[in-house]
Amino acid sequence: MRNYNLFDELFDLRSTVDRFFEDVPSQVRWREYPYINIYEGNDDLEIRAIMPGVRADSLNVQLAGDSLLIEGDKAGDYTENPYLRRERLFGKFNKSIKLPYAADPKSIQAEMKNGILTISLARSEDTKPKRIEIR
Amino acid sequence: MAVLEKKNNATDRRTEERVLSPATDIFETKEEYTLKLEMPGVDKDSLSVTIDNNDLLVEGKVHDTPPSGKELRYSEYSLYNFYRKFKIGSDIDRGKIDALLENGVLTLTLHKLEEAKPKKIEIKVM
Numbered sequence: 001m002r003n004y005n006l007f008d009e010l011f012d013l014r015s016t017v018d019r020f021f022e023d024v025p026s027q028v029r030w031r032e033y034p035y036i037n038i039y040e041g042n043d044d045l046e047i048r049a050i051m052p053g054v055r056a057d058s059l060n061v062q063l064a065g066d067s068l069l070i071e072g073d074k075a076g077d078y079t080e081n082p083y084l085r086r087e088r089l090f091g092k093f094n095k096s097i098k099l100p101y102a103a104d105p106k107s108i109q110a111e112m113k114n115g116i117l118t119i120s121l122a123r124s125e126d127t128k129p130k131r132i133e134i135r
Numbered sequence: 136m137a138v139l140e141k142k143n144n145a146t147d148r149r150t151e152e153r154v155l156s157p158a159t160d161i162f163e164t165k166e167e168y169t170l171k172l173e174m175p176g177v178d179k180d181s182l183s184v185t186i187d188n189n190d191l192l193v194e195g196k197v198h199d200t201p202p203s204g205k206e207l208r209y210s211e212y213s214l215y216n217f218y219r220k221f222k223i224g225s226d227i228d229r230g231k232i233d234a235l236l237e238n239g240v241l242t243l244t245l246h247k248l249e250e251a252k253p254k255k256i257e258i259k260v261m
Contacts, residue, residue, distance in 0.1 A: 035212035039205035046202045050212055052173040052239030077171070079162055087158040088173055100208070115175035115239015116199065 033093045034070065034117070043123040044107075045099060052115030053077075053088070061110050061119060065102040068119070070095050101127045154218040157193070157241075165253055168227070168245040174217045175239035182236060184243065186229055191221040193241065226251030 034049040053074055060071040076090035099121070107122035157172040174182070177195030185192040195217040201207055226247050233244040 031211050036209075037207060037212060038209040039202050040208040041202075041205040044205075046205055048199070050175045050214070052175040055238065078160075081162040081164050081169075084161040084163060084168075086160050088160050088171065089158075112238070114178050114198070114236075115173070 032095045034095065036095070036097065038097075038099075040100065043128065045103065045121045045123075047097065047119040047121070049095075049117040049119075050115065051117055053090075054112075054115070054117075056112040059110075059112070059117070061108070063103055063105050063108055063121070066099045068097045068099055068103070068121070070097070070117070070119075153215045155215045156219050157195075157217045159219065165247075167247055170221070170241075170243040170245070172217075172219065172241045172243070173239060174236075174241055176214050177217060177236070177239065177241075179236050182234075182241065184232065184234055186223070186232070189222055189224070191223050191243075191245075193217070193219050193221075193243070195241070 034051045034054075036047055036049045039046040039048070047068065049070060051072070051074065054072050055075070058073045058075065060069075062069040062071070071094040073092045074090045078086075078090075102124045103121035104124040107120070109120045111118045157174045159173075160171045162169050172193060174193075174195045174197075176197040176199045178198060181196035181198065183192070183194045185194075197214045197216050199214045223245065228246045228248050231246045233242075233246075235242045
């Protein structure tokens with residue numbers, strides 16, 4: 001049993017207005033699956049991507065200069081049985097990540113553990129800053 | 136077979152720290168209920184599945200420490216420990232729950248008690 005209270009709606013309206021001003025389009029960051037974090041070392045990077053339920057053999061990771069592509073298929077495991085809850089999402093995905101510099105294709109290493117994909121990359125020799133001899 | 140460990144402080148801890156609720160699918164067959172929970176970053180040793188009366192508690196500690204010598208430059212996610220509580224009915228066998236953790240997805244199988252399973256009634260033809 002809930003009593004009607006005019007002030008509830010007033011407060012609701014206020015939060016609606018607040019939300020309108022908070023959700024400015026430029027601030028809403030829409031992110032493609034999977035969500036990633038990028039860690040930077042001296043001349044190397046580590047990228048972690050969250051993808052529980054994605055099998056390593058369904059993944060395709062490609063490097064082209066300073067752009068890294070993660071492509072995969074999170075295969076559905078739905079059964080014919082009646083569901084009490086269905087919150088997980090499945091499907092194909094691809095995400096292109098712009099790296100701060102071109103990476104050496106020979107340095108790329110990828111590992112999948114507990115539903116987190118970890119990709120390690122080293123900066124390519126050609127893009128490392130060079131000291132110029134002054135004669 | 137999951138080792139069931141009773142923890143009384145689970146609900147208290149929830150109010151202190153930020154937790155994530157794992158996305159879950161639950162389906163039912165004649166014999167059992169199956170739960171599939173997405174818990175990335177959780178390994179077998181940091182996972183706890185507990186039954187407390189009619190509550191099924193699933194807790195998982197996340198291992199996602201930043202790599203040493205590297206700094207976070209760009210971030211789209213933050214992982215926290217996982218916590219979720221489910222109510223279970225009296226038709227579930229408390230002593231027989233299977234747990235399997237694979238690729239960051241935990242599958243729990245709750246078996247129904249023998250007397251709760253649907254039974255076929257024999258009809259005798261006279």
